[in-house]
Amino acid sequence: MSMVLFLVLAALTIGSALVVVLHRSPVYSALGLVATLALVAMLFLGLDALVVGFLQVIVYAGAIVVLFLFVIMLLNLQVEQEAFSAPLLVVSAMGAGVGLAAIVSVALARSSVVAPPLQAGFGDMEPLAERLFTGYLLPFELTSVLLLVAIVGAVVIGKKKLS
Amino acid sequence: MGIEIAIAAGKVVFLLLLVVLQVVGMGVFFERKVSAVIQDRIGANRASILGFAGLGIINTLVADPVKFLLKEDVVPKGVDHWLHFWAPIMSLLPAMVAFAVIPFGDVVEIGGRTIDLQVAHLDVGVLFILAMAGLGVYGVVLAGWASNNRWSLLGGIRGSAQMISYEIAMGLALVAVVLTYGTLDLQEMVRQQGHLIGGWLPGWGIFYQPIGFIVLLVAGIAESKRIPFDLPESESELVSGYFTEYSGAKHLMFMMADFVEVVLVAALVTTFFFGGWQFPGLDRTGFTVPGGAHVALPSIVVALLQVTAFMVKLIALTLFQIIVRWTLPRFRYDQLMQLGWKGLLPLALANVMLTAGLVLWLGSAPQ
Numbered sequence: 259m260s261m262v263l264f265l266v267l268a269a270l271t272i273g274s275a276l277v278v279v280l281h282r283s284p285v286y287s288a289l290g291l292v293a294t295l296a297l298v299a300m301l302f303l304g305l306d307a308l309v310v311g312f313l314q315v316i317v318y319a320g321a322i323v324v325l326f327l328f329v330i331m332l333l334n335l336q337v338e339q340e341a342f343s344a345p346l347l348v349v350s351a352m353g354a355g356v357g358l359a360a361i362v363s364v365a366l367a368r369s370s371v372v373a374p375p376l377q378a379g380f381g382d383m384e385p386l387a388e389r390l391f392t393g394y395l396l397p398f399e400l401t402s403v404l405l406l407v408a409i410v411g412a413v414v415i416g417k418k419k420l421s
Numbered sequence: 422m423g424i425e426i427a428i429a430a431g432k433v434v435f436l437l438l439l440v441v442l443q444v445v446g447m448g449v450f451f452e453r454k455v456s457a458v459i460q461d462r463i464g465a466n467r468a469s470i471l472g473f474a475g476l477g478i479i480n481t482l483v484a485d486p487v488k489f490l491l492k493e494d495v496v497p498k499g500v501d502h503w504l505h506f507w508a509p510i511m512s513l514l515p516a517m518v519a520f521a522v523i524p525f526g527d528v529v530e531i532g533g534r535t536i537d538l539q540v541a542h543l544d545v546g547v548l549f550i551l552a553m554a555g556l557g558v559y560g561v562v563l564a565g566w567a568s569n570n571r572w573s574l575l576g577g578i579r580g581s582a583q584m585i586s587y588e589i590a591m592g593l594a595l596v597a598v599v600l601t602y603g604t605l606d607l608q609e610m611v612r613q614q615g616h617l618i619g620g621w622l623p624g625w626g627i628f629y630q631p632i633g634f635i636v637l638l639v640a641g642i643a644e645s646k647r648i649p650f651d652l653p654e655s656e657s658e659l660v661s662g663y664f665t666e667y668s669g670a671k672h673l674m675f676m677m678a679d680f681v682e683v684v685l686v687a688a689l690v691t692t693f694f695f696g697g698w699q700f701p702g703l704d705r706t707g708f709t710v711p712g713g714a715h716v717a718l719p720s721i722v723v724a725l726l727q728v729t730a731f732m733v734k735l736i737a738l739t740l741f742q743i744i745v746r747w748t749l750p751r752f753r754y755d756q757l758m759q760l761g762w763k764g765l766l767p768l769a770l771a772n773v774m775l776t777a778g779l780v781l782w783l784g785s786a787p788q
Contacts, residue, residue, distance in 0.1 A: 285501075285504075285566060289504075289563075292559070308543070308544065308545050308548075309545055309548065312545055312548035312549060312551075312552045313548065315552040315555065315556070316548065316551050316552045316555050319552075319555065319556060320551070320552060320554070320555020320556060320558070320588070321555060321585060321588070324555075324558050324559070324562065324581050324584075324585055325585070327562050327566075327581065328562070328578060328581050328582065331562070331565070331566055331574060331577065331578055332578060382544055382545070383544070383545060383605055
């Protein structure tokens with residue numbers, strides 16, 4: 259990915275992420291989240307990770323945030339008076355963010371690892387699937403059990419009467 | 422570099438001509454004429470353009486879009502202007518972009534150059550289709566919310582729930598299709614459908630994936646939000662649902678998005694189940710007449726025949742969807758959800774298991 263493209267995408271990503279936290283209307287915040295996720299997907303595409311990029315769009319932008327919007331519209335959430343209503347939360351979140359940025363930049367400055375050139379077929383479905391179903395089989399299957407537990411839990415909570 | 426860009430631009434223009442001609446010409450023509458035939462009337466035949474009504478329905482085809490474009494764009498009080506403006510665009514754009522990975526022909530050789538007749542050759546084409554289908558819902562939801570109208574809001578909420586529900590069945594139907602072909606690349610899928618089963622039956626996907634075909638077609642029609650799945654718009658309850666508060670060209674964009682989705686579903690079903698641009702006997706070198714005689718044809722003629730085969734299948738499936746739209750009554754909302762979650766989803770899941778078992782048993786994807 260060219261430097262110019264990266265900088266433009268990164269700036270847009272940060273801008274839309276700021277919309278998520280700073281906008282007072284919950285619908286616009288959700289839309290900012292969609293834009294952030296879509297832009298991160300584009301960053302993935304720029305790094306030749308096609309599968310991860312498109313899965314990001316399908317799962318997050320195409321399904322999860324739609325459900326966010328669905329709930330926001332169903333509950334008819336009102337526009338908030340202020341973007342931030344809990345000062346302590348704001349201060350601690352900002353502290354955590356600055357701290358994380360500092361740790362990452364120090365770690366990057368000290369490391370001297372040069373990324374190896376990409377192998378042919380990097381980011382395609384086949385190498386990814388092979389890893390998932392051989393080396394990472396147990397964590398992969400355990401994740402699906404976790405999702406199943408979440409689904410069963412949602413059904414139990416959603417049911418009015420268990421009988 | 423320059424010629425590469427020119428070729429890519431040429432492919433985009435060619436595809437857009439195919440799609441736009443489909444949408445404007447066929448969509449309006451079939452919708453008007455087929456509905457008239459089904460309802461036993463003559464149909465639109467007397468639009469007068471500057472006093473001239475001689476061409477019958479052709480006049481209507483010209484008059485309809487012109488009328489929409491010239492109408493006043495009414496924006497009611499209290500709408501969210503920014504989202505109200507962008508919602509129709511967000512509704513139309515993903516459906517049109519999804520055509521980029523649909524192969525409309527094999528390769529054509531012009532002046533020593535081999536050109537792939539597909540706008541974007543993506544190894545993960547199926548994922549691209551699913552991603553674009555997933556983004557299509559935003560136009561509906563945002564139009565419903567931004568209009569500041571209860572009918573619109575209800576339509577938007579119905580639309581989002583419906584589209585998410587049927588996307589799951591659609592995705593699972595595609596999983597079985599991908600298992601059958603062993604690839605996510607749409608062009609490669611079409612190439613695999615070029616053989617003949619037993620020497621006479623074309624090796625199209627529908628004969629390997631009959632259940633997948635039904636699930637994908639039903640889920641696709643539901644995604645395009647037309648009768649019998651038009652709960653988000655249902656004019657007898659919600660006026661026009663999520664686009665009640667739209668007029669003029671913006672209203673036209675929503676209608677066009679519906680038509681584009683119909684053609685997109687037809688294109689997907691053609692690609693996955695009806696051999697895409699394949700025609701029995703036609704290959705890159707020429708045409709094999711039943712009986713064994715081989716007629717050599719130049720590459721450009723073969724490509725034109727393939728595009729024609731693709732278009733004929735596309736038009737037939739579009740026509741089928743229009744007939745469905747004018748034949749069936751609308752579902753009730755709980756019936757819609759039951760069909761999606763209790764009918765199509767288990768069927769698609771069973772189909773995935775069956776396909777996986779067969780692929781495992783036969784050693785590899787059936788050829």
